[in-house]
Amino acid sequence: MWRTALCEAANLSGWDSKNSRDDSELVQSIVEDISKSILNKMPLSVSKYPVGINSRVEDVLKSLNIESNDDIRILGIYGLGGVGKTTIAKAIYNRTSYHFKAKIFLENVREKSITKGIIHLQETLLSEMLKSRNLKVHNISRGTNMIIESLCSKRVLIILDDVDNSDQIEKLLGKCDWFASGSRIIMTTRDKRLLDTLGNGVSTYRVKELNRNEAIELFSKHAFRSDKPSENYLKLVNQVICYAQGLPLALVVMGVDLYGRTELEWESALNKYEKNSQ
Structure with a gap:
């Protein structure tokens, strides 16, 4: 068994010190290669709330x-x-x-x-x-x-x-x-x-736009930190959903912007969104 292990170890690729000017350069090369190997195995960041x-x-x-x-x-x-x-x-x-x-x-x-x-x-x-x-x-x-x-x-x-x-x-x-x-x-x-x-x-x-239920859920995740909107904001939420037209990016941006705001602040923000889109 130990002979097999030694043979396998001998066949592993490594770092040749002859290719480096000094020990510090060799260590830096090893660190960079290991870091890159770890990063290559890490998943890409997708979405905080991957609705739809x-x-x-x-x-x-x-x-x-x-x-x-x-x-x-x-x-x-x-x-x-x-x-x-x-x-x-x-x-x-x-x-x-x-x-x-x-x-x-x-x-x-x-x-x-x-x-x-x-x-x-x-x-x-x-x-x-x-x-x-x-x-x-x-x-x-x-x-x-x-x-x-x-x-x-x-x-x-x-x-x-x-x-x-x-x-x-x-x-x-x-x-x-x-x-x-x-x-x-x-x-x-x-x-x-x-x-x-x-x-x-x-x-x-x-890629199709989000349907109404998906749009409400995604927006609510950001604007209310919940799967559903607050009852007293329903009319305003409907305005947002119509304005965003099922585009996730628009829903996320508006949800983040409106989180924690009062109804009056929502109305003011929605008016600005509509003016900017004209």
Whole structure:
């Protein structure tokens, strides 16, 4: 038994001190690698009150068939801004990522492509998927090729959050025709037409707004710290529900804003909401 244990220990990968200038650099490298390993296993923060999320996640999971290794599935999740696309995608990542050794949830692609650039997104994708700290991309075309060359033989889970043009997809994933069998690619976007440009191999899922009961429950969680609204606020709550039109983000923002306020303060706030929307 001890011989077996020694053989297994000898085959474990570790840190080579020859690659570090001194002991402090080696220790820092070990700490960073362990920290990254722990962070990669932590679930993404989804929502404080995930009202309506589970049923929608289950709908998506049915179409993904995660456990199958026989095919490649590309899914586009679309809907209005604030309807919960990112929340659902994060929940899907938490539910499925353990099936994949190479996986990433690349958040805020639209915003980061502007503020930090596509090369930064390419480096983030490569670093997280390959678990390497020192990957550098020197130009966009080479970055795309590096992604394809490095990942084409791996079963991957890639979630691109909030894409808004095909150029972002092409520079991060090429023509989407190179994935290994069993891979799952998910994109969230407000624009269904963007998904249509990717061809027939992409399935789509429209995130529907919350129904009335879900909207009341979510709003009440934030505005009253309860599943139901207070009786004397019912008329005002109905105004909020009509105004929010089933969008979770609007319900959360207003619920937080109105928590602990008097009826008069609610009326004043609702008037401001309506004026700002005109």
